[in-house]
Amino acid sequence: MQCVRRIFCPGRRPLLSKPVIPHHRTRLLSTRSQPNSSFAKRITWVVAGGGGAVVAAALTWASLNRGRHSRHLQSVACATEKQHPPNGSPPPPRPGDVVEGLPDYTLDEVSKHVTRDDSVGGVWVTYRDGVYDITEFAGQHPGGDEKILLARGGAIDPFWEVFPVHATEETLNLLETMRIGNVCAEDRAKRAAAQTNKKKEGPFANDPTRSPLLKVITSEPFNAETPAAFLVDGYTTPTDFFYVRNHLPVPEVDPSNYALEVSGEGLPSPIRLTLNDLKTKFEQHTVVATLQCTGNRRSDLQAVKPIKGLAWSAGAIGNAEWSGVRVRDVLIYAGLKDADFEGHVHFEGLDRNSATGECYGASVPARTVLDPHGDVLLAYAMNGADLTRDHGYPLRVVVPGVTGARNVKWLGKVRTSREEYGGFWQQSDYKSFSPAVDWDNVDFSKAPAIQETPIQSAICSPQEGFVLPPGAGEVTLRGYAYSGGGRGIIRVDVSADGGKTWHEARLREGAGQDPYRAWAWVVWEASVPLPVAAVTTEVVVGTPLEKVGVRQELVEVCCRAVDRSYNTQPEFPGPIWNLRGVLANSWHRIHLRRPLATIEDSPRQQRLVSPEVR
Numbered sequence: 001m002q003c004v005r006r007i008f009c010p011g012r013r014p015l016l017s018k019p020v021i022p023h024h025r026t027r028l029l030s031t032r033s034q035p036n037s038s039f040a041k042r043i044t045w046v047v048a049g050g051g052g053a054v055v056a057a058a059l060t061w062a063s064l065n066r067g068r069h070s071r072h073l074q075s076v077a078c079a080t081e082k083q084h085p086p087n088g089s090p091p092p093p094r095p096g097d098v099v100e101g102l103p104d105y106t107l108d109e110v111s112k113h114v115t116r117d118d119s120v121g122g123v124w125v126t127y128r129d130g131v132y133d134i135t136e137f138a139g140q141h142p143g144g145d146e147k148i149l150l151a152r153g154g155a156i157d158p159f160w161e162v163f164p165v166h167a168t169e170e171t172l173n174l175l176e177t178m179r180i181g182n183v184c185a186e187d188r189a190k191r192a193a194a195q196t197n198k199k200k201e202g203p204f205a206n207d208p209t210r211s212p213l214l215k216v217i218t219s220e221p222f223n224a225e226t227p228a229a230f231l232v233d234g235y236t237t238p239t240d241f242f243y244v245r246n247h248l249p250v251p252e253v254d255p256s257n258y259a260l261e262v263s264g265e266g267l268p269s270p271i272r273l274t275l276n277d278l279k280t281k282f283e284q285h286t287v288v289a290t291l292q293c294t295g296n297r298r299s300d301l302q303a304v305k306p307i308k309g310l311a312w313s314a315g316a317i318g319n320a321e322w323s324g325v326r327v328r329d330v331l332i333y334a335g336l337k338d339a340d341f342e343g344h345v346h347f348e349g350l351d352r353n354s355a356t357g358e359c360y361g362a363s364v365p366a367r368t369v370l371d372p373h374g375d376v377l378l379a380y381a382m383n384g385a386d387l388t389r390d391h392g393y394p395l396r397v398v399v400p401g402v403t404g405a406r407n408v409k410w411l412g413k414v415r416t417s418r419e420e421y422g423g424f425w426q427q428s429d430y431k432s433f434s435p436a437v438d439w440d441n442v443d444f445s446k447a448p449a450i451q452e453t454p455i456q457s458a459i460c461s462p463q464e465g466f467v468l469p470p471g472a473g474e475v476t477l478r479g480y481a482y483s484g485g486g487r488g489i490i491r492v493d494v495s496a497d498g499g500k501t502w503h504e505a506r507l508r509e510g511a512g513q514d515p516y517r518a519w520a521w522v523v524w525e526a527s528v529p530l531p532v533a534a535v536t537t538e539v540v541v542g543t544p545l546e547k548v549g550v551r552q553e554l555v556e557v558c559c560r561a562v563d564r565s566y567n568t569q570p571e572f573p574g575p576i577w578n579l580r581g582v583l584a585n586s587w588h589r590i591h592l593r594r595p596l597a598t599i600e601d602s603p604r605q606q607r608l609v610s611p612e613v614r
Contacts, residue, residue, distance in 0.1 A: 095172035096128025104184040105131050107154075107191070114153040123149065124180070125156045129188055131181040132156075137174075142308065142439050150356060155191075170306075203249045203354050208389040211240040217310045221246040222390070225293075225315030228460040232478050232523045235509035236288065237318035239383050244390045245293050245316065247360050247425070248351040251410050255394045260378070264416030265343065268335040275394050278378060282325035282333070287375045289400040289519035290482050291407055292317040294430050294450055297458070297588070298581035300573045307581035314458035314588060317482070319510075319521050322398045324379035327369045327414065336416065345369045346415040347397045347408035362406040363421035364399055364451060373517060375400050378411065400519035401486045403453045405430045420449065435577045442579060450582065453484035455569055457492055457524075457561035458588040467552070468594045474529045475557065475592065477505070480521045483563035488515035489522040491562040496528045498556040499571065499587065503528050505559070515564045530555060530594065553596040558589040 093099065105124075110131055113124035122135030134148065141148045160166050183191070204220040214224035225243045255275050263270035273281075293316035298309055327345065345368075348361040369376045377398045380387060387393040392409030399406050405425060420426060431447040459479040468475060475496060481489045492505040505526035513520060560569045570576055573586040 095176050096130045098129045098182045098188075099179065102179070103181040105181050106184050107187045110183075111153040123152045125151045125154065126183055127156050127160075127175060129183050130176075130179055131183060132175060132178040133180045134178055137178060140439075206252055207250045210244070210390065213241060214244065215313075215315060217312065221248055222250070223310055225312055226318060228313070228315055228458075228463055231315060231317070231458075231460045232480055235520075235523060236320050236383060239320070239385070239388055239391065242318040242320060242382075242391065243293060243316045245404060246351070246390070248353055250389050251350045251352070252389075253350060253394055253410060258394055260395060260411060261413045262330060262334045262415075263413070264346070265418055266336050266338055266341055266416050267331075271334050273330070275380065278325050278330075278380065278395070282329050284323055285326055285375070285377060286321060286323045287377060287398070287400060287519060288319065288321050289375070289398060290317060290319045290521045291398070291404045292453060292456065292482065294403045294405045294453070294582045295580075295584075296456070297584035300586060301577050301581045301584045304574050304577045307577075307579065309581045314460070316404075317456075317480070317521075319480075321383050322377055322379040323381035323384075324377040324395070324398070327376045327378055327397065328372065328374070330378060330414070331369070331416065339370060341366045341370060341416065343416060343418040344420050346413070346417055346421045347406075347411060348413040348415070349392075349408045350410040350412040358424065359412070360408060360425060361421055361423040362408050362426050363417070363449075364402060364406050366416065368399065368402065368451070375517070375519065378414075400517075401452055401484050403430065403450050403484070406451065429580065430582060432578045432580065432582050435575065438579055451484075454583055454585050455481075455483040455487070455489075455561050455563045455567045456585045457481035457559050457569065459494075459557060459559050459590050462590070462592060464590045466590075466592050468530070468555070468592055470595045472530060472594065474527050475555075476525065476527045477557060477559070478523070478525045479559055479588070481507075481524055481559075481561035482521035483518070483561070483567065486514075486517045486519055487563040487565050487567070488513055488518035489561055490515075490564055492522075492524040492526075492559060493562075494526045494528050494557070494559045496555060496557050497531045498589075499558055518564075528557070551596045552593045555592045555594050556589055557592055558587045560587045 107126070110124050110126055113121045113133075115123065122133050123138055125132050125134055134152075138148050202220075204222075207220075207222055210222065210224065213227060213230065215227050217223040217225065223245055226237060226241050230241050231237065259272040259274050260278070261270060261272055293312060295309055295312050296316040297314050298307060298312045301307055302309075302311060331345075343366045344363040345366050346361060346363045349359050352359045364376075368374055378395055379392075379398045380395050382388070382391055387396060392411070395411045396409040397407055397411055397414075426449050428444045430450050431444055432450065433442060433447055457479060459477055461478040462475070477494055479492075481492050483489060489507065489511075492507065493502045494505050495502050503526055505524040508523045508525055510518075510520050510522035513522075560571075562568045569588075570586045573584060576583070576586060
């Protein structure tokens with residue numbers, strides 16, 4: 001992790017950010033000069049070991065910003081002191097640790113810096129024991145300045161407890177470039193005492209217990225995917241192994257006090273329905289449907305270029321049997337007369353951001369909900385049992401064929417509207433863009449909210465890195481295929497030579513669905529012949545060379561699916577890269593290992609002979 005030091009003027013915005021190699025300390029000192037000297041003469045640098053880059057960058061910055069900061073800058077002496085701590089010495093400072101040589105500020109002083117008006121000092125926040133000036137960064141914050149400015153004049157830590165995706169090495173290093181000082185010792189002591197009690201009552205303290213088999217991506221909020229090996233063990237995914245996507249702490253809902261509020265345009269008046277009302281006043285419907293996180297397989301796109309977001313592999317998807325009542329039936333019961341209502345249906349959850357009060361919400365087009373063949377449910381059961389807390393107990397919406405982000409859990413409100421839902425996750429997230437769009441030029445208002453998802457397939461067995469038996473002539477592959485919008489899967493192709501030659505897989509469970517209401521995935525299987533291994537001679541292997549072993553060859557296996565509209569998956573992830581890393585659906589590729597040869601000759605010039613020709 002990089003340590004970052006700042007060239008600063010006390011009480012003003014720092015003049016330079018420069019990452020420093022760990023175990024190096026940069027100390028910044030200020031001296032006075034003649035009051036009438038020129039700007040250039042008022043910069044005096046004293047450099048010791050390795051400071052040249054710092055000096056060059058500082059002089060460049062100063063020349064570009066002389067008009068703004070020259071009245072504050074007298075002269076700066078920069079001494080870079082290399083430190084190579086011996087074994088057993090403390091590790092280098094972490095972001096937020098106290099940094100010697102920086103000024104101390106009281107929390108009261110920090111609390112006065114709450115405006116982006118530079119004339120009054122800008123916007124300051126604290127993180128752990130550090131003080132940071134985020135004035136310039138706030139306007140460039142990927143989520144907009146509204147949320148980050150909620151922390152102005154105070155600690156940013158509580159917000160990151162709710163959104164811990166920020167607490168990455170990259171983000172913390174970025175924050176350190178805005179470092180201007182330390183929280184004073186007295187306030188540090190007071191805050192530490194207060195935080196000790198707060199941690200026991202954190203927003204995620206009452207989250208449910210989860211299966212240890214889930215592959216955890218983040219623990220707070222909890223996000224985890226199903227290990228690939230469990231995905232196609234059966235047609236439906238066991239509830240305990242079903243992927244979990246939470247944006248906020250899991251709410252605790254008392255079913256005896258629960259009531260769903262239904263209101264909106266086209267309805268005479270709001271109504272409230274208890275869980276018992278839903279179970280006794282409406283016909284129960286059951287549908288088997290696949291839910292897929294919008295970021296499923298994001299890691300494939302992250303391999304192309306870095307992306308901010310959870311690094312899902314191919315397990316952020318699951319197939320389950322859902323039981324409940326149709327949203328269409330509930331809206332008609334509530335008084336909706338216009339079966340052709342042109343608008344949207346909003347869904348709001350009971351999960352809430354303790355810092356902002358915002359709940360998770362989304363909307364889908366009304367025609368999706370009102371379609372008598374659409375099967376959109378208010379579900380209270382999953383795989384034959386009550387919903388679990390992680391999956392929306394006591395009630396959630398299930399919108400078959402639509403991305404997981406619109407399947408709101410812990411449902412509190414259903415509302416009809418002529419307008420799309422205005423919340424953050426509908427308007428400023430879960431949208432896709434051209435690879436040419438980055439965080440500097442993105443405009444979320446220009447892209448529609450993702451609804452139906454594109455075709456998808458993945459290999460679940462064997463897994464990446466699996467070692468084939470010596471002399472194996474074929475490999476058996478199993479996986480899933482799914483397409484949004486109810487578009488049935490008509491074919492899955494597999495290849496064991498990176499896509500040079502193809503073989504058609506056998507479609508198993510899910511193959512007999514209505515091709516226009518195929519809400520669930522298809523499980524497929526194929527036995528694929530392996531390519532003939534290459535014969536390699538006079539190759540030095542092994543480290544050290546005297547170590548006798550077996551050389552392995554990588555075999556690239558891939559799959560692609562085709563739906564009833566003849567949509568198929570793109571070959572590579574690069575052309576579909578987008579800054580949010582959503583809708584990743586290129587050919588799914590894994591690499592298997594095959595013993596290629598045995599060692600027969602000298603350990604220094606070992607002749608490798610392919611098993612097929614021995």
